[in-house]
Amino acid sequence: MMKKNLTIIFIVLLAIQLPSCKKFLELEPISVATDQGFWKTGEEADASVAGIYALLRKSLNNAQGTNYFAYGDFPTPEFLPYLYGEDWGAISEMNWATSIPLSADYRNMGKMRRFDSFYKVIDQANRCLKFIPNIPADKFTDKERGKNRLLGEAYFMRAFTYFYISRIWGDVPQVLETTDNPASSQELSRTPASEILAQCVKDIAAALPLMEYGYKNASNRAVRANKGSAFALLAHVYAWQQKYPECAIAADSVIEKGGYSLIDSTQYLNIFRGQSSEGIFEIAQSADNENSGTGSFFWGTLKAPYIPNSTIVNYRLDDLFLKELYAEDITDIRRNKAFDFLNTPEPICIKYANVRLNTNAEDYVFKNNIIVFRLADIILLKAEAMAASNNNNGQTRILLNQIRNKRGANNSLVTDNKLFEEIISERARELFMEGHYYYDLVRLAKQKAVYKFNNPLVFLPRRMNATEFLAGKYLWPLDPSLITKNRKLTQTPFWTGKL
Template identity: 50%
Template sequence: MKKIFSYILLGCLSLHFSACKDFLDLEPISTATDQNFWKNEAEANSGTAAMYALLRKAFNAGENGTMFFDYGDFPSDEFNTARMFGDSREIALMNWSLPIQASNTWRSMMVARRYDNFYRVIDQANRCIKWVPTVPLDKFTSSNAERARNSYLGEAYFMRAFTYFYMARVWGDVPVVLKSADNIADAEDLPRSPQTEVLAQALKDVDLAIANMQYTNPNAADAGVRANKSAAFALKAHIYAWMGDYAKCVPAADSVIERGGLALADRSNVPAMFAKHSTEGIFEIAMSDESEGTVQGISFYTLRTPYMRTILGNPSFGIDTVRLHRLFADTTDLRLRSGFAFYNSTEEAFCIKYSNVVYMLPNNTGAVSRNNLVVFRLSDIILLRAEALAATNQYGKARTDLDLIRSRAGIGASAATDGQLFEEIMEERARELYLEGHRFFDIIRLLRKTGTNKISWKLTETEFAQGKYYWPLDPVLINLSARLTQTAYWSTKF
């Protein structure tokens, strides 16, 4: 029998045991096994850290190292697709059934249609859930051993919840795997579970994460890059927003905003929020050291000199400047002034959020991008709460949240009517969270709630109703398992 997870688990078994010199800097230990690992707190910590490393690999995958943006930004209204090329352009145009040879496993379109990397995260989370509770408390060096062990367990539940939520937004229905396979031969051949079941499991896991986690000091050394209770509540708020259950989204967001100890960062220095963990970072993927940074990724396609000294012409992937001018009609906006270069000049404007670049070799060569991937931050959750409040007709409270973000950006209160408020909040999210992996998913929620379509030229009303915004599975996956079916819209497109 074909085993859909056999090739996935093969990679996991070679990766999941690791020692971390720096956080997320993995060093596989080939002789380790589950039975002789998991003996003390250092190993529990190392096993837990491996989940984040695997998630970073998933988000940095593809030939351009931009998978996080391939899913969350490229198909949105942020980019000028005429200025893109290769698979990235086809991804942006939502031509997701582009034929790819099975051997071209490096192609971005191939990688985007496969969920291998995400199941590696889940497999590691399943191992942590199974083995962390077996580590004896007397082998912990933390002052509160039980709390430390619970926190590692909470991180595992969080990562499993987050990964299933992320996959549910990308593919809709996906197989649900809740235990690791001790032997590859025993790996189950599973069908796709309905998205409702996937999200229900994510909510169950996130509640277990919350029960085991603590709110932690936002200024701690590993703040933001290790999940805590704030990250779990942020995830819960996002799950409910995606489900359209806005009444439950509000209290989850409240828990982050009111108890997380976070503070809005300086809008006059937007790139600083991505250089390292900021005062408002909730959950982010660490890439701010040389050992974590990348020699490819979003910086190399959206920047040019003087922000990327090795690129003299315009950025490889140009943003939609017409859309940008409409979005930032108020040019006093601090997010525009410090987050974009060459706006309203004779040169092409581009986003400089990811301009934290260092050069490891002489003559400005050997560029390494050291920008954290910020998944959740305080502004996101404040505006998500505003969205939920507007959706539940609590317009006054929604305006308070919306205008707080606008005030921090140096612009006045919104003049939108109650009937316009939901869409105006989504436009504010577009301003605040530009090129941060949110916009495409925000567009889908806006379409669901109001019918307003910001990308009608590539996602018609009929295509939306048919579920085109959910990715297909690559035919390679379908061929591996007789129990897998193609995403409904794409079933006749290959």
């Protein structure tokens, strides 16, 4: 144990000495030291909190750099069910019970049915929440203010990670104290999703008074959480719980106090480079790790001329769905700037086309962040909340048309009884291929019993019908390897007996 602790101390202290951006992107703690030689300074605390972000980045880039988008976009009409690459087609078609050999731990399906990597994120947050309070405030550059900020970030990251995995699996094990390896060393049963989400709200409530709007260091904008990030997360948690009045209030705190602004139309694609005026919370990508080469999700969405000598796109968009989505919006900058080959059978989304050829001329480096929350998302989420409450359709339309007009589209003429559904469609236009649409469709199904998971052409495979949705198919199964190792884990109800 002492040797292990000293190794981790060395890793973290080395990170402390690196330039801040490099340190933040590259710190990936394997464990954490808990002996008396560590957790003594503000620098060590900051490096340990940065380690939470690094572990989350690694989890969201699992499965060939595609996890985040495979959960949030692949099982929607954005993509054709037939995707190139092992398991991606089955994932898009929601054939999540696909059998794979236990020895095939490289398979994307198996990786995506496992949640253990996310528990490393949670454990790192738990470690920070356990040890940082014991560090004297005078050991931090900003004294109590700096100490509070780091604790707020740790609470935020724990809440975000639990919210993220609960949207995927529903009931998940809850661990609020640090252990050496909570996902594998303990036998943990699944905690009801309602309790998981309630704890998320508690963690956010704990984080908010410790955090501030804005950033002391501009290089941390959006890639480290602040009070605006926490309120954005709270709004999303409340929307998932269908607590829409509370969602609207949380969204207001972002919109009115966060200091964010919608980006100018001429700079629209800069959103995806990261840290724009819209950015609220983003995953800073490291070109040296997850964000390079053919293992990146971004690579699979592009072809020539954006990637030289590549004539096909791995992750094919549904051209008919796109035509329907933007049918009345020929002046919409989202249609005109975010896509190419739009009037062909193989359109591509170029939001993530910020790519350069590596110095060895054999690999590609993508300079894009994962945009988790941004201002347009939260404005539309508030509009969704107001439409669900059905008490001020006029104000709801103002919010909806604020986004549409900023993007060059005309005011929406949809009738009041279709307003909620139209806002979900507007979120599809605005947040296309940003990891939101699947969860938006789940909320639509829960709120309005409207099921839009399938592609427009009827001969394509059907992902999910109303009966399957109500039976819980929208939640992922656990990989059998997890259940084999943990006798207290049970399979997600819909998938019981199917794998």
